[in-house]
Amino acid sequence: MNFIDLRSDTVTLPTPAMRRAMAQAEVGDDVYGEDPTVNRLQEMAAEKLGKEAGLFVVSGTMGNLTAILTHCQRGDEVILGNKSHTFLFEAGGMSALGGVHPCQLPNQPDGTLDLAGIQSAIREHDDHEPVSRLIVLENTHNRCGGVALSLEYTRSVGELAHQHDLQVHLDGARLFNAAVDLGTSAKSLAEPADSVTFCLSKALCAPVGSVLCGSEAFIRSARRIRKQLGGGMRQAGILAAAGIVALDEMVDRLVEDHRRAANLAVGLAAIPGLKLDPGTPYTNMIFMSLSEEHTKLLAVDVARALRKEKILVGVVGERSFRLVTHYWIDDQAVNMTLEAFRKVL
Numbered sequence: 511m512n513f514i515d516l517r518s519d520t521v522t523l524p525t526p527a528m529r530r531a532m533a534q535a536e537v538g539d540d541v542y543g544e545d546p547t548v549n550r551l552q553e554m555a556a557e558k559l560g561k562e563a564g565l566f567v568v569s570g571t572m573g574n575l576t577a578i579l580t581h582c583q584r585g586d587e588v589i590l591g592n593k594s595h596t597f598l599f600e601a602g603g604m605s606a607l608g609g610v611h612p613c614q615l616p617n618q619p620d621g622t623l624d625l626a627g628i629q630s631a632i633r634e635h636d637d638h639e640p641v642s643r644l645i646v647l648e649n650t651h652n653r654c655g656g657v658a659l660s661l662e663y664t665r666s667v668g669e670l671a672h673q674h675d676l677q678v679h680l681d682g683a684r685l686f687n688a689a690v691d692l693g694t695s696a697k698s699l700a701e702p703a704d705s706v707t708f709c710l711s712k713a714l715c716a717p718v719g720s721v722l723c724g725s726e727a728f729i730r731s732a733r734r735i736r737k738q739l740g741g742g743m744r745q746a747g748i749l750a751a752a753g754i755v756a757l758d759e760m761v762d763r764l765v766e767d768h769r770r771a772a773n774l775a776v777g778l779a780a781i782p783g784l785k786l787d788p789g790t791p792y793t794n795m796i797f798m799s800l801s802e803e804h805t806k807l808l809a810v811d812v813a814r815a816l817r818k819e820k821i822l823v824g825v826v827g828e829r830s831f832r833l834v835t836h837y838w839i840d841d842q843a844v845n846m847t848l849e850a851f852r853k854v855l
């Protein structure tokens with residue numbers, strides 16, 4: 511890469527092994543269910559997440575929306591965090607396209623929703639009110655610093671939901687980062703959820719795609735919703751082939767991204783003018799801001815100056831940043847980033 515791009519792990523380019531697999535992929539018409547490479551990816555994904563079936567979708571956003579529209583009818587309500595990606599950054603798809611009502615609860619700093627808060631948000635049956643149908647959790651939690659939700663917590667939410675006849679959808683865009691961080695399997699973290707989406711196109715480096723997993727019956731319905739959303743792809747095995755390489759080769763190495771994020775954070779914390787958020791980094795994300803005592807610069811000014819040094823960072827507030835490590839950020843890139851910050855501040 512020409513630039514050291516820390517804006518997101520979505521910027522990752524496919525690896526040479528992915529490009530080879532894409533060029534050689536056996537393909538068919540996936541709307542007929544006849545693309546062998548898509549079918550293989552879906553089976554692998556379902557197996558890894560301990561679910562009966564999987565569905566290859568264009569993006570994490572499409573995976574979450576497809577799940578919500580499969581679980582919910584118009585007028586149903588989804589309980590989710592006020593800092594969740596689904597609430598903040600998915601263009602209000604559930605309301606715009608599904609007539610589904612979001613009930614936001616405050617995300618706690620550790621990415622969780624208070625259990626008592628969920629309990630009191632679940633509605634009794636009353637003609638005045640929407641029907642509580644679904645709880646959405648996010649693991650790792652992006653806007654809560656990339657923190658991983660524990661298995662115990664996810665289980666407690668699953669139990670609470672199922673006691674009240676609600677379902678749980680897990681936005682596991684970075685579920686494998688959570689699994690690596692917690693030293694557990696993605697399968698165990700997904701177990702309490704009725705459906706789960708994970709992304710191939712983020713830290714796992716594939717160019718496109720996510721997989722939605724759940725029961726056979728759920729995925730059968732979800733296929734129809736995906737079609738309604740225009741997401742029925744044809745010879746999508748070209749893309750799925752990269753996803754298979756992602757699952758085979760890119761999961762175990764995520765620990766390196768977490769280690770580099772930790773090293774980068776230590777260096778950044780030592781630079782006057784930067785104040786790291788408490789706890790950061792949990793996994794592959796660093797959240798930090800400009801300290802009042804040292805600089806009056808705005809984050810956009812600093813980002814502009816860093817760009818001249820060939821470093822790209824995410825601006826997430828007037829004076830705050832997000833930096834994400836990934837496959838294309840090596841130790842040298844970490845050092846060059848630190849040098850550039852020292853020069854600019």
Ligand code: TLP
Nearest residue numbers: 518520569570571572595599652681683
């Ligand atoms: N997140 C992107 C941006 O949209 C903010 C990023 O750079 O982190 N769930 C979570 C937790 C996500 O972080 C994202 C993407 C998605 C869903 C949506 O995935 P895509 O971009 O594939 O639709």
